[in-house]
Amino acid sequence: MALRRISVIAAALLGLGAGPLAALPSPERALLAEMKAACGGEAWDRLQGWHERGRAELPGGQVMHYEAWHDIRTLRSVYAQRRGDVFATISGYDGEVIWNAGAGGRVERISDPAALRRRLRDLYVSGFAFFFPDRFPATFALLGTRRHEGTDYDVLRITPANADSVELWVNRQTHRIGRIVAPGETAELGNYREFDGLCTATTGRQGDGDPAHTIVLHVESVETGPLPNELFFAPAPASPPSSPQP
Numbered sequence: 001m002a003l004r005r006i007s008v009i010a011a012a013l014l015g016l017g018a019g020p021l022a023a024l025p026s027p028e029r030a031l032l033a034e035m036k037a038a039c040g041g042e043a044w045d046r047l048q049g050w051h052e053r054g055r056a057e058l059p060g061g062q063v064m065h066y067e068a069w070h071d072i073r074t075l076r077s078v079y080a081q082r083r084g085d086v087f088a089t090i091s092g093y094d095g096e097v098i099w100n101a102g103a104g105g106r107v108e109r110i111s112d113p114a115a116l117r118r119r120l121r122d123l124y125v126s127g128f129a130f131f132f133p134d135r136f137p138a139t140f141a142l143l144g145t146r147r148h149e150g151t152d153y154d155v156l157r158i159t160p161a162n163a164d165s166v167e168l169w170v171n172r173q174t175h176r177i178g179r180i181v182a183p184g185e186t187a188e189l190g191n192y193r194e195f196d197g198l199c200t201a202t203t204g205r206q207g208d209g210d211p212a213h214t215i216v217l218h219v220e221s222v223e224t225g226p227l228p229n230e231l232f233f234a235p236a237p238a239s240p241p242s243s244p245q246p
Contacts (some may be wrong), residue, residue: 036131051223077092086105203219
């Protein structure tokens with residue numbers, strides 16, 4: 001039952017029953033168009049895959065390197081963290097199942113409803129799905145203008161199908177996302193750079209309001225192009241050691 005539930009949620013997120021872009025209210029549609037134009041415009045429509053490398057500065061001074069792969073047309077993804085040359089954790093979404101793989105070959109398939117809603121929200125944002133509202137169903141609400149540390153933002157609340165809501169704070173001058181706000185967490189984005197004609201923030205400061213919990217992400221490289229289908233599936237669980245023979 002748990003896997004069937006994940007499949008149903010995934011199908012809803014990936015476009016079954018999605019309405020046309022024209023169904024969006026005009027202010028929200030205009031803002032999305034400005035955001036897309038400010039970071040590459042029609043180049044996004046040709047994008048198939050996104051492979052990102054970077055590092056995360058963790059509380060206490062520890063540094064973790066990461067790689068992320070996103071299939072922009074389906075939101076399938078893989079995220080891997082490593083220490084040195086050894087991968088510590090890997091998580092992914094294969095189009096039906098959200099999974100985690102840890103040390104020792106243990107593989108877990110996520111079935112908790114609250115965890116699924118958060119992960120689907122994160123997949124939507126990290127996969128740039130807001131640039132494709134006719135591909136990935138969601139509701140949009142423009143909440144007005146807010147000011148933060150001297151900068152004015154248009155605040156767009158997005159609720160992807162069967163996922164938690166998130167707010168994108170869009171700089172009114174650059175039309176680029178400066179803040180991502182969700183219950184209990186905020187990410188401050190900056191240092192935008194272009195990769196293959198597309199722009200993305202290369203610095204993200206994420207936290208819950210307590211400086212001791214802040215994580216700083218640095219994007220170091222991005223490659224674009226098709227990604228192999230097999231990349232997104234969970235690794236086979238490690239076999240338990242066989243019992244010694246008498």
